[in-house]
Amino acid sequence: MVLLKIKFTQQRRVHLAQGLWLLSWMAVLWGGVIFCLGVYLKTELLRRAEVMDNTEIHVVPNILMMVGLASICTNWVASRVCQDSMDPTRFPRWKVPLLAWFAVSAVLCCLLIAVVVLSYALQGSLEESLKVGLRNGIRFYKDTDVPGRCFQKETIDRLQMEFLCCGNDNFKDWFEVQWVSNRYLDFTSKDVKDRIRSNVDGRYLLDGVPFSCCNPTSPRPCLRYHLTDNNAHFSYDYQSEELNLYSRGCRQALTDYYMELMNSTGPGVVSVIFIQLSVLLSLRYLQTAVETAMVLEDPEGDSEGYLLEKGVKETIEDLKTNALTILKFGQVDPNAAEGSSEAADVEKEAKDAPPTPAS
Numbered sequence: 274m275v276l277l278k279i280k281f282t283q284q285r286r287v288h289l290a291q292g293l294w295l296l297s298w299m300a301v302l303w304g305g306v307i308f309c310l311g312v313y314l315k316t317e318l319l320r321r322a323e324v325m326d327n328t329e330i331h332v333v334p335n336i337l338m339m340v341g342l343a344s345i346c347t348n349w350v351a352s353r354v355c356q357d358s359m360d361p362t363r364f365p366r367w368k369v370p371l372l373a374w375f376a377v378s379a380v381l382c383c384l385l386i387a388v389v390v391l392s393y394a395l396q397g398s399l400e401e402s403l404k405v406g407l408r409n410g411i412r413f414y415k416d417t418d419v420p421g422r423c424f425q426k427e428t429i430d431r432l433q434m435e436f437l438c439c440g441n442d443n444f445k446d447w448f449e450v451q452w453v454s455n456r457y458l459d460f461t462s463k464d465v466k467d468r469i470r471s472n473v474d475g476r477y478l479l480d481g482v483p484f485s486c487c488n489p490t491s492p493r494p495c496l497r498y499h500l501t502d503n504n505a506h507f508s509y510d511y512q513s514e515e516l517n518l519y520s521r522g523c524r525q526a527l528t529d530y531y532m533e534l535m536n537s538t539g540p541g542v543v544s545v546i547f548i549q550l551s552v553l554l555s556l557r558y559l560q561t562a563v564e565t566a567m568v569l570e571d572p573e574g575d576s577e578g579y580l581l582e583k584g585v586k587e588t589i590e591d592l593k594t595n596a597l598t599i600l601k602f603g604q605v606d607p608n609a610a611e612g613s614s615e616a617a618d619v620e621k622e623a624k625d626a627p628p629t630p631a632s
Contacts, residue, residue: 308341
């Protein structure tokens, strides 16, 4: 049973080869686009690595870069096959490499589908990674003199100003940590002493936020300290007034940014999947049509092209048999080894035996 058989004339084979050549180079260009998208996404993730707790999300750009490079190489090979398909002297050399090409091309399509799925499936992991990373970043904000953490303040300030956000979930996260370094506190001040004594852990906590939380579009001058004290500012109500701080947390802002970035690659990835499948199927038809014409010893005559020479079930069984044959090829048969050892012993005894006297 031949699956999806199509009859090809010489002219039709030529047109198929020409169209496939153009499609292959289109796939090469899209492979380059996918690689560039992977590099860009990887760069953006590395830029915010200090506020991420794990690197699971990096699997998406890693696959994109790997698939992009592999797509460039495989589709370049497909274009070369198209050029040689009309030459009976050159096409036979592709018979074995094409088997590997079909396997690689199928794997590429599966990996591209995996990228689309992972882009949505890893959203929870991304949010958790940002939640822990931002929490640690806010906690170490004051450690400007500690090796390995001295740039944490600059990172958080730039992040809050760039993404128009404040804190992890909101600006109140700053109330729960000491974000002012001890080197800038006057320990002779009564207010400082009272705040430190009132805290069980001996931390200097205050209802204030760093300057990077201020919204420059607010008409009111930035209020950063005593945010919960209505008497500290003129005409101010903490419960009802809209604060002149960014209301969105940085975790949500970064999650939205990265998910939008990954989702924007979706249409490009889906396009590459369709192009790669088109190249795969077209090249299979071209290969079988040309090989059939060569078997008939009439390269310019009519021939039939097909996807599978047998049914799906029979093809799978043949693939299993071929794989087992390849695996057994390098194994040594113990019975054969034992037999060859016995034969060697017999031959040695024959050589060592005294010659038989002539009659």
